[in-house]
Amino acid sequence: MSKVIVIGHKSPDTDSIAAAISYSNLKRELGMDAAAYRAGELNKESKFALDYFGVEAPEFIDHVEAGQQVILVDHNESKQCVDGIKDAEVIELVDHHRIGDFETASPIFILFCPVGCVNTIIYNLYKLNNVKPSRAMAGMMLSAIISDTVLFRSPTTTDKDREAVKELAELAGVNYEEYGMEMLKAGADISDYPAEKLAGNDTKEFESAGKVFTVGQISVMDVEPINAKKADIMAALEKNRAAHNYVASYLMVTNILTEDTYLWFTDGAKDVAEKAFNKNAEDNCVYLPKVMSRKKQVSPQLIKAYAE
Amino acid sequence: MSKVIVIGHKSPDTDSIAAAISYSNLKRELGMDAAAYRAGELNKESKFALDYFGVEAPEFIDHVEAGQQVILVDHNESKQCVDGIKDAEVIELVDHHRIGDFETASPIFILFCPVGCVNTIIYNLYKLNNVKPSRAMAGMMLSAIISDTVLFRSPTTTDKDREAVKELAELAGVNYEEYGMEMLKAGADISDYPAEKLAGNDTKEFESAGKVFTVGQISVMDVEPINAKKADIMAALEKNRAAHNYVASYLMVTNILTEDTYLWFTDGAKDVAEKAFNKNAEDNCVYLPKVMSRKKQVSPQLIKAYAE
Numbered sequence: 238m239s240k241v242i243v244i245g246h247k248s249p250d251t252d253s254i255a256a257a258i259s260y261s262n263l264k265r266e267l268g269m270d271a272a273a274y275r276a277g278e279l280n281k282e283s284k285f286a287l288d289y290f291g292v293e294a295p296e297f298i299d300h301v302e303a304g305q306q307v308i309l310v311d312h313n314e315s316k317q318c319v320d321g322i323k324d325a326e327v328i329e330l331v332d333h334h335r336i337g338d339f340e341t342a343s344p345i346f347i348l349f350c351p352v353g354c355v356n357t358i359i360y361n362l363y364k365l366n367n368v369k370p371s372r373a374m375a376g377m378m379l380s381a382i383i384s385d386t387v388l389f390r391s392p393t394t395t396d397k398d399r400e401a402v403k404e405l406a407e408l409a410g411v412n413y414e415e416y417g418m419e420m421l422k423a424g425a426d427i428s429d430y431p432a433e434k435l436a437g438n439d440t441k442e443f444e445s446a447g448k449v450f451t452v453g454q455i456s457v458m459d460v461e462p463i464n465a466k467k468a469d470i471m472a473a474l475e476k477n478r479a480a481h482n483y484v485a486s487y488l489m490v491t492n493i494l495t496e497d498t499y500l501w502f503t504d505g506a507k508d509v510a511e512k513a514f515n516k517n518a519e520d521n522c523v524y525l526p527k528v529m530s531r532k533k534q535v536s537p538q539l540i541k542a543y544a545e
Numbered sequence: 546m547s548k549v550i551v552i553g554h555k556s557p558d559t560d561s562i563a564a565a566i567s568y569s570n571l572k573r574e575l576g577m578d579a580a581a582y583r584a585g586e587l588n589k590e591s592k593f594a595l596d597y598f599g600v601e602a603p604e605f606i607d608h609v610e611a612g613q614q615v616i617l618v619d620h621n622e623s624k625q626c627v628d629g630i631k632d633a634e635v636i637e638l639v640d641h642h643r644i645g646d647f648e649t650a651s652p653i654f655i656l657f658c659p660v661g662c663v664n665t666i667i668y669n670l671y672k673l674n675n676v677k678p679s680r681a682m683a684g685m686m687l688s689a690i691i692s693d694t695v696l697f698r699s700p701t702t703t704d705k706d707r708e709a710v711k712e713l714a715e716l717a718g719v720n721y722e723e724y725g726m727e728m729l730k731a732g733a734d735i736s737d738y739p740a741e742k743l744a745g746n747d748t749k750e751f752e753s754a755g756k757v758f759t760v761g762q763i764s765v766m767d768v769e770p771i772n773a774k775k776a777d778i779m780a781a782l783e784k785n786r787a788a789h790n791y792v793a794s795y796l797m798v799t800n801i802l803t804e805d806t807y808l809w810f811t812d813g814a815k816d817v818a819e820k821a822f823n824k825n826a827e828d829n830c831v832y833l834p835k836v837m838s839r840k841k842q843v844s845p846q847l848i849k850a851y852a853e
C-alpha cells in the first residue's frame with residue numbers, strides 16, 4: 238500500500254473516482270508516494286469512463302488504519318468518509334462542497350472552490366504546477382466534469398468548468414459533447430438495478446441541528462421506468478432509513494434531459510420537504526422544476542429547514 | 546460600509562491586521578466592493594508597520610450584522626471570530642491555522658496552506674491573479690511574514706515564507722533584516738503595559754472535547770521585566786479565566802532572541818501542561834526550549850492533552 242491514500246466519498250460518483258485517480262497522479266508527479274482508492278462500488282458511468290480511457294479502477298477499501306495518511310478529495314463531512322477516518326491523519330483536502338464538521342489538529346493544505354466539479358480544481362492545480370496531464374488523466378478529469386455538471390446543464394456549472402472541459406477534451410482527443418452524451422447515457426441505464434440499489438444510489442448523509450438524514454440521487458433520461466418501481470424503491474428507502482435511524486431519507490429522481498427533479502422522501506418528512514422548497518407534496522414527493530443539483534439546490538435547503 | 550467585510554481574529558496581531566488590508570485590496574483590484582476591518586485593538590508592532598508604510602488602520606468593529614457578507618482571514622474557529630459571525634454570511638476563508646468548527650451551508654472559496662503566515666498565501670494570490678502589490682501593500686505583507694515567523698526564527702517558517710519576504714522586501718524597498726528587527730523591537734517594547742493587558746496579550750480561545758481554554762502570547766527580547774510582574778499578571782490571568790469560566794488560561798512568554806518560551810498557566814492546569822509537553826512544571830510554568838509557535842508547538846499539544 239502506498240504511503241498516502243487519496244480517496245473520495247462513500248457511494249462514489251464519477252467525480253470522486255476520477256479525483257482520486259487524477260489527484261494521486263498529480264501528487265506522484267510532484268514526488269509523493271500516493272495512490273488512488275475508492276470507498277464504495279463503481280457505478281456504470283464511472284466504469285464507462287475508465288474503460289474508454291483505459292484506466293484501472295482504484296482499489297476498494299472499507300476502512301483506513303489508525304495513523305494512515307489520507308488525502309480527501311470531493312468530500313469532507315465525516316459521515317461521507319471511509320470508515321476509520323477519525324483516527325487517520327488527513328494531510329490534504331480538495332473539495333467543492335459545503336464544509337461541515339471537518340477539523341484538524343495542525344494546519345494542512347485545504348482548497349475549496351465553488352465550482353461544478355472538484356476535477357476542475359484539480360486540473361487547475363496541474364496547470365499551476367506545470368504538469369501536463371496524459372490523455373488518460375485528461376479523459377478522467379473531463380468525464381468527471383461532464384458528469385457533475387450534466388454536460389453544463391446543472392446550475393452548479395461555472396465558466397471555470399466550461400473552460401476546463403474545452404481544454405481537457407483537446408488533451409483527451411475527444412469531442413466532449415458526443416463523448417459526454419454517450420457517457421451520461423451509460424450512467425443513466427439503470428433499468429436493471431434492483432429496488433434496493435436504486436434506493437441507495439449515490440447517497441450522502443447530512444447532519445443538521447443533530448438530525449441525520451440522507452439524500453440520494455438517480456439521474457435518468459426517462460423517469461417512467463423508475464416511477465414504475467416506486468413502491469419497491471420507497472420500501473427499500475424506508476427500510477434503510479429505519480436501520481440507520483435517520484430522521485428521513487430523500488431520493489432525487491432527476492431527469493437530465495428535461496432538467497427537473499422529483500424529490501421522494503420517507504414517511505414523516507412531508508412538513509420539512511414542503512417548508513424547505515415552499516412546495517406542496519403529494520405521494521411522498523415534491524416536484525422541483527429546474528432543479529438538478531443536490532449540493533446547490535437540495536441539501537442546503539434541507540439543512541436550513543432542519544435547523545429552523 | 547463596504548459590501549464585504551474582510552477581517553482577522555480578535556486580539557489581532559500584525560498578520561491579521563495586514564491580511565485584512567492586503568486581501569481586501571486584492572479583492573478590490575479584482576472588482577469586489579470589499580474593505581478591511583479589525584476585531585480588536587492594534588498592538589505596537591502593527592502600529593509601527595502601518596506608520597512606516599503610511600497605511601491607514603482598518604476600522605474597528607465589535608460585531609457584524611446578520612446577513613453581512615464577510616471574508617475571514619487568518620482564523621476560522623468561531624471562538625476567535627468577531628461577534629455575530631454565526632448569523633453573517635462567510636463568503637471566503639483564507640488561513641494558515643488548524644481548521645476547527647467552521648461550517649458553511651453552501652460551497653465557498655477556502656484556501657489553507659501550512660505556511661508561517663497567511664500573508665504568504667495572500668501574496669501568492671496576488672501573483673496568481675497578476676496583480677502587482679503597491680509599495681504599501683508589499684510593506685504590510687512583508688511586516689506580517691516577519692512578525693509571524695519572527696524573522697525566520699519560528700519553526701513554522703517555510704521556504705514559501707522566505708521567498709515571499711525576499712520578493713516583498715524588493716517591492717517595498719526595504720532591507721528586510723534591518724526593517725524586521727526594528728519592527729520586532731517596537732512590538733516587544735511592552736514594559737509600560739499594565740498587568741491586565743499583558744495577561745490578555747494576543748489571546749486565542751480553543752476548544753477541545755468540550756473544554757474551552759485560552760492561550761496568549763507575549764514576545765519579548767528580555768524576559769526579566771515580564772518576570773518582575775509575574776504575580777500581577779498571573780492574578781489578572783486567573784481573574785479573566787474565572788470570569789469566562791475557561792477550564793484554564795495559558796500565557797506564552799516567548800523570548801525571540803533566545804528562541805524559547807516560558808508557558809505560564811492558571812492554577813489547576815499543572816497536570817495537563819505536564820502531560821502535553823512531557824515536562825515538569827514549577828511555579829505554574831513549564832519551560833519550553835526551542836518553542837516559539839503557539840500554532841505548531843503549543844495549541845495542538847494542549848488540544849490533544851485535553852482530548853485524551
